Amino acid sequence: MQARRPFFSCSYAGNRYSGIAPRAAALLALAFTAACGEAEEAPKAERAAVPVFTTQIEERELVQPITGTGTIAAQKTTDMGPQVDGIIDEVYVRVGDRVKEGDALFKTRAIDFELQVKELESRVKLARAEMRNAEREFKRIKELRSKGVVSIGQLDKVQAAYDVASAQYGVANAQLEQARQRLKDATVRAPFDGVITQQDIYEGKFMATRGGGMGGPSGVVQIQKIDIVGAIVNVPAVHLSKLALGTPAKVYIDGVDEVYDSEIHILNDKVDHTTRSIEVRVGLKNEDYKIKTGLFTRAEFYPPPRKALVMDRSALLGIEGARYVFVPDQGRARRQPVEAVQLDAASVEILRGLEAGDKVLTGPMLGTLIDGLAIRIEESNSGETAPETAAMLTPTQTGTR
Incomplete structure (x- = not known):
């Protein structure tokens, strides 16, 4: 059959x-x-190994910047008010003016002080003349007393008159010095090199030295010292242990193209209980006055480096909370769960699941791998698939579509 x-x-x-x-x-x-x-052909395709590349887990020293935002502030800011009561007679500066220490800013009407100085100068002359007359009389009576011509009581009386004249001369001198100081104080001068950033009062306004009275505001102009400015930056308090005086920093300022290298100069001990942030101050040289106060700033702080396991970002698969990689295991792909955090666009830090020196799979066919699938490791000097090689590794060559 x-x-x-x-x-x-x-x-x-x-x-x-x-x-x-x-x-x-x-x-x-x-x-x-x-x-x-x-x-x-199907059995041959099923038996074909998937071409892959490998990348190695490296232990590196990482410096992860800590970022904070804040505002540029002047080194010093002073509202300059009058030092004597009176009408503001003349303001010598305007907003935007740059001044040197000792430059006149404004002047209170000084005619009354000038007249008072003249009056007290005359009173001093009169007191000096009276004192000299009393002194001469005292010397004369003292000499006569030594000859027994006058009584002790007459000598005491003349000496008392001399003491009174001497005291009156001292009082007149003190009053004259006070008047001269008031005349000097009528002109208010810059206490330091700086810029005029605000003007609240103009000529003709009566100003008192005590704020809150009929004089109103206590400041005529505002002066800021900005040849050195401070970046006042708020940083989340969770980073407090990583920051210290002298920690290097890079400061970026809105409207200014330059990036400034500096360090932490002041670390505020107070933590803001509403934002849970700490205040960090970074000093910046500003000799050309290019940096303006009030500008928004961002700072990056660089704490001491730490050791970390770093891997190529392209080898990481999965979603947040379920990350994994594939590792080579006797010619096959083995799925390995990992914990990782992003470092930058090209790399991640491995927290758990791998060790330094371990190799993981990567390459254009990585997305087609499953646990236990046969693999063929390709060699590459750069660790990346060359464009022409990637073009040849099409899904049909692996038995998949």
């Missing part, structure tokens, strides 16, 4: 339909031939 051939045998297909119409037989034969070809 003749053995029965399988229905899908390629050699049998032509004979089976030899009795039908030639055109139909040709079409059926072509279909069976194509099916037989695919059936024979």
